[in-house]
Amino acid sequence: MSRSVSVLLPIVPTRAEQAAPFAAFVQWRGARALWQGQVLLNEQHQILAQLSGMGLRVPFGIGVSLMPLRHPVQAAIEARTLAAASGHPVTAGFGPGARAFQAMALGEPYKSPLTACREYLHIVRGLLDGDEVDQRGTYFSYSGSIPRSPAPPVEVGLGVLRPGMARIAGETADVAITWLTPPSYVRDVIVPALREGAEAVGRPVPRVVSIVPMAAAADGRNTLAVLGTGSSDHFAAPHYRDMLTRAGVEVDGEDPSATARSLLAAGGALTGDPAEMAAGIAAYHAAGADEVVLNNAGLGMLEGPRAVLRDLEALFNGNGW
Template sequence: MSRSVSVLLPIVPTRAEQAAPFAAFVQWRGARALWQGQALLNEQHQIMAQLSGLGMRVPFGLGVSLMPLRHPVQAAIEARTLAAASGHPVTAGFGPGARVFQRMALGAPYASPLTACREYLTVVRTLLDGREIDQSGEYFSYTGSLPASPAPPVEVGLGVLRPGMARLAGEVADVAITWLTPPSYVRDVIVPALTEGARAADRPVPRVVSVVAMAAATGSRVPKEAVAAGSSGHFAMPHYQDMLERAGVGVVPEDPVATADALIAARGALTGSTDDIRAGITAYHEAGADEVVVNGAGVALTEGPRAVLRDLEPLFDGNGW
């Protein structure tokens, strides 16, 4: 697949109509797909299926759904159902979530997140391939298959921040999904680890999808404040802090604006003019990201979703990337 640019739904809608302007943007302006991350306010598959029912049938990306919330058999069924409803391929990304969330949902965190992810993705991929599985795992087990049903293909993705998870993605995933990872880190850490894992498993290297915060410099906006508004929750999580420190981004836990400023300096957020943002996207592509998902959540939180659409408009010329 050629290098592409997609759009993250920057709000958590309660009705599909609230997401419709972004689905329409993807449909008509040449973005590859509309992505949504995990939310607890809504169920993301249902919002996307509702958009398809409204006639806004576009490729969808789910990045990432949290494994503790659904069994991998249900995950496979939901992803295939969404592909059938939309008539387009779906990228279904999964991840274990933060240890604190694992404890909230499961009573205790995974002793080995890598083992949990391996078992989970193996079930999902095998079932989507139409094959029988007989897995008795430490965390996820299933014996059986899914009834055959026509649908566009589903890519199975894994959220990756650090080398161990990237190597695992190389072994078992179709797509590696990064979030807040600067392009230098994608190039120097993520891609080599993916390649190592893929070679060990004698399989193709997965696609790389990088979700990147965006806040154009416009009007009185202070981009670092918008980036901080959309990313402060991630900045507070230990696994994100560890990745950012490895990437040379100084994390200031008590000051998300300072952390956002350091992330921008590392080119890990898209700010500035339209040309600056285009150059930032190109830097990710050159670092090895096949797809860049622009994330205007901070702008949506501080100025509303229409401001995000205004930021997106000049990035797309109708012919795609």
């Protein structure tokens, strides 16, 4: 598999024009794809489809859509529609979300998130493959198919933080998507669990996409504050805290900058000059990540999109991704 670098949209746009400079960067600077995570301000597929309508047709990744918000049939249709609109492959990642969010959306959390994910991905993948699906699940059911329609391929991804979910990804997903996972944890925990799940059902091991926070060094910039700002919500979430602790990262419930310092020491964030950040990306590739997605959310929040684009330009200049 080729090793590649992509860009996470570092802002939450209300109009596609606000995201356009980042799609143009991907289009012209050789990044593999433009990614966006789940937000509640807008519907991410619509923003990305609007970019395609503006002529900014690039591969897109969704990392990740929260399963409680859409039935898997709708998820399959949305992902295929985006692939058709863009003319490029789409990586459609899904995840159950935090237990608190599950309770908000569903009334109560999934008793077994692993079962929910297995059922969800089975329906989405089957429909995208043109199969007749007949599943009566604990959480997700569907009997039927969707009409065939020409479109570039859609990879079905699953967000993974811990070994149980990684094994489910190995059984059912095309892609395993990690967030805040240090490279040693990808190598020693995620990849072996993916392989175990895939071998159990006789299918290829999913490729690995690691979404990694970045804060380039710059005069007057507090890089730990940038990293902490961009990841503070994740640092506070119980499932992320558990993963980070397993990975040897000290989580400080009061100070996101302190957690960012420990994450940085573990290689789970990128900072420094372009050469130092390129070395950090290479460490992820060596650990088994096929694609590294650069997350500049903290910088986007504190300094705005122009600062993010300047840093990305400096990083990509001279690197052969």
